[in-house]
Amino acid sequence: MTEFELKFQISPSQRSAVEAAVGRGRSHVTRLRARYFDTADGALAAQHIVLRLRKEGRTWWQTAKAPGGTLLERHEHNVELPPVSAREVPVPRIERHEGTPVGALIHEALRKAGHDPATVELAAVYGTDVRRTTREMRTGDALVELAFDQGEVSAGERSHALCELEIELKSGSPHSMLELAHRWRNRYALWLDTVSKSARGQRLAQGASFGDPVKAVPPSLDDDSDDGPQVLCAVIKTCLSQILANASEVAAGSTDAEHVHQLRVGIRRLRTALREMEALAPSLIDPAWESALVTAFRALGRQRDRDHLLQDVQPRLEAVGAPPIAWADAAPPPDPADVVRSAEFQNTLLELVAATLPTETADDDAAAEEPAAQPAPARKPLRKRLSKLHRQVVRDGQRYEALEPAAQHRVRKRLKRLRYLGEFVAPMFGSRDAKRYLKKLEPAQDALGQHNDNAVAISAYRDNASHDGQSWFAVGWLSARQPASAVQCREALDEVAKAQPFWK
The missing domain is CATH 1.20.120 (Four Helix Bundle (Hemerythrin (Met), subunit A))
Incomplete structure (x- = not known):
């Protein structure tokens, strides 16, 4: 199963209002206590995989999660475990996820780290204790679950307070779910957060406050x-x-x-x-x-x-x-x-x-009988844009020293767009040839970046001169170096002109 959800952080001034809004109607409050497991060398965390045991009321569940197609999607598989005594904690077992996409990813992660999935030892690394208020609701043609979580994540002596809202698509249209998310975001001034509880726990275990x-x-x-x-x-x-x-x-x-x-x-x-x-x-x-x-x-x-x-x-x-x-x-x-x-x-x-x-389409018989429109091809317009940017950079590079600072800055921006567009489409045209071409752009980008930074500094010192006349020293010293810097930029752009376009 692939999970699609949005998670939002809530400002302290809005937390009571959000909790009350989620708690309306047929809502449920559950205490969720979870332990997260990994190998001693963090083989699962290295691949952003989560293996969790969580007690929901009196029931224990084992859950495995792994990255999906996007940052907001995850593979997920849940298994309800047999009843145990009140003080007993079940033992996590990897084989419970056999035959699922996330199970295959777990096996791959363990083997990559040199572990045998059949005999690997797992230990609890961190845990969460959360009071969750949930409510399911219809919005458009979607069924969504709202979950207000308040509690903490802890690892050893360290802990981090949690207070967040999750909106998860249970069935139907993700577009309808996003429309609901828009309304709640604007009503309660929420902001998106992609850091999961498991990621926060992992950071606590490592003594880090933020991710890389x-x-x-x-x-x-x-x-x-x-x-x-x-x-x-x-x-x-x-x-x-x-x-x-x-x-x-x-x-x-x-x-x-x-x-x-x-x-x-x-x-x-x-x-x-x-x-x-x-x-x-x-x-x-x-x-x-x-x-x-x-x-x-x-x-x-x-x-x-x-x-x-x-x-x-x-x-x-x-x-x-x-x-x-x-x-x-x-x-x-x-x-x-x-x-x-x-x-x-x-x-x-x-x-x-x-x-x-x-894209959502009409689901009626007439629409089904219409032939599907052919998608617009990508390669031809991409070649056109790459060629145009390349020509403009080469043309302006030949007369770079004669350009006004604003025009020189436009050259830098075009060079950046050429590089980014080239990186985007490199897999479509041959990554090896693209890598050689993009490598040629790096010295020019560095030279133009330094030249532009000096131009920005000159402007700042000139603006400050009315407050402190000694700023004119900086204006003069930096300005005197700009002509030589412009020559270095033109020479670097000359090398771009020699680069072999990979999209031809």
Whole structure:
């Protein structure tokens, strides 16, 4: 069975209201006490597999979960266990999941770590104790379960308080479930969270507060892929996986600059996909997404720009004898957690999740008799976009030094879009040739990035000069180095011109 659910975090001011809303009608309250098991070397956790024993009322269940097709889907298999005495805890047995997709994944994970599934020893690593209020309800043509969980997850002496809302699709349309999720999100200012209870427990066991920053991964495509809408959906899904994972950490309060950076990378990649791949499925894209993504991207970037100025540029200036500079008081950058939790950003994420779901069709006899429309091919428009971006980068690279700073910045953005689009479609055209081509882009991207960072710094020091005239030293020193930097950028772009396009 594949589970499709959304999990939301709840602000303290809304917890009572959410609990009361879930508790209306025919709701049920259950105490859930669970223990999570793994090998001593964490073979299951390494593959994001969960093996759990949970007591629901007087009944014990063994559950195994493993990653599904997307970050919001999981393989799941539940087994009700025979009754035991009140103080007895059953022993987990892997064979209870034989013949299921998750059972096969468990065997694969154990063998990969050098264990024999038939004799492997498992031990409890962490546990949860949760008071769950549940209610099933109809929404549109879907049956969903609402679950309000309050309790804690613990590992040894460490613990973490839990208070969250899960909305799970039991049957029917996932689109109807998402419409319900929209309403509850807006009513109670909820925000999406992809960190499971088991992941929190694993972190506690390891002494970590947050997960590792999540980098981009290639979409699930191959050299036979040519269905335009499917290709675009696969790309959006991989972008969303990076965005949702890092956004969950930022919303939870992570101050790790790499979480914010990887979140911005995911947003930038998604914007590239929506812009450069729109022709594959124009009806799939809502133009309003761009505004929400840009707003979040820029707000998250303000802290990065300030950190770069104070931690990288200023020390370089001081090393060459620059005078101390007094910075004008400026409004502090927005809290990244607030940016991620904002209604505009969260609603856009839900809409993007909906866009990746299968399209619903009419279920009547007339519709069934109509021939299915042929999907738009992907390769031809992708070749066209790649070729155009490549030509533009090469053309502007030849006259890079003569371009105004704004035009130089456009070259950098085009180069990024060329790289991201190339990474998205590499499996369709031959990953080996694509890897060679994309490798040629890296020096140019580094050079243009440094050149742009200096241009941003020059602008910041120039703006500050009215407050502290000593800022002009920085303006002059950095400006004097821009011509040589522009030459380095042009030389790096010359190498891009020599790169052999892999999509020909």
